[in-house]
Amino acid sequence: MQGWWWRDPYFMRFMRREATAPFVAAYAAILLAGLASLALGESEYNEWLEALKSPLSIAFHCLLVAIFAYHTVTWFAIMPKTMPPVYLGGKRVAGALITGAGIAAAALSSILIWILVSRGAP
């Protein structure tokens, strides 16, 4: 079974999806660090904000955006497999519609947050 994921393109896609998970965890750690610095005081929070503006941080965030987009799409792609059947008007909702609705909701909420943050930025 060694190297089993090389056997089929389907397994390769699965491993790519799984490989995005540590990046999601890394971003959660970044946000947690921000929350912790906020609890410590204003200067610590401002230091965290300054650290985010470094070129290395911006490059890492650009990478994260691409990885998060892939993670989101693949997460919603498998979503119909993880939930009980959904019925609308007596008819079963197709898996593709659930996936599409999830991706659309993620895209819309991202755009909404982008607009809110842009307007609120000094």
Next chain:
Amino acid sequence: MPEPSRPITIEVLRYQPGSAPEPYLQSWTIAFTDDMSVLQALQHIKDHLDGTLTFRWSCRMAICGSCGMMIGGRPKLGCQTFLRDLYPGPVRVEAMSHFPIERDLVVDSGDFMAKLQRIEPWIVPREPRALAQGEYLQTPAQLERYEHFSHCINCMLCYAACPQYGLDPTFLGPGISALLTRYNFDSRDAATARRMEVASSEEGVWSCTAVGYCSVVCPKQVDPANAVNLNKTASAVDWFARFLPGRGK
């Protein structure tokens, strides 16, 4: 007018314990017509070229689930896979992955059968009922909850597709999880608690890593990956339910 035929090479991974200690590849080139399946190619080889070639088959119409094999490295039913789609070949045929091979394309399905027994794959009635009381009634909505899980033909292709089963054969696996769900979701059945003990055990549904290939290879659209995940939810609900008043152990 007879259909035009084309040549194609069939490579079979053979294992003949007794005469050859190691598996080896053997090839035959045969003429095929567009309506010929891989199973028919194997039957042609057995009837005309090499009578020792061993494989299982019965219905030839994707109902019995006997002719599961790896075709081009993917788990498929031999009767449902057509040579015209694999032309110009060669077509590599091997025994199903993750199972011990008995001979050529015949695998030992003992592990699957033992697991099948464990989930009590039959309806356990809620209360004894005399014949005179009539049949157990069920609404179309109640039938729809489990019907597609009941289409499983025990072909075991999902086990050949599941890397988790390959890595850890104690894993209950996709097909048995689908059958477990078929009975647990049946309104006439009352053995859910016993089957959930199997689903929630160490080797139960939590060993699944959600690769999802089982549902892709299923020839009957049973969607075993969905069954496994529904049981993860049910198992988690069971676990948290113990904290409810009157439900604690």
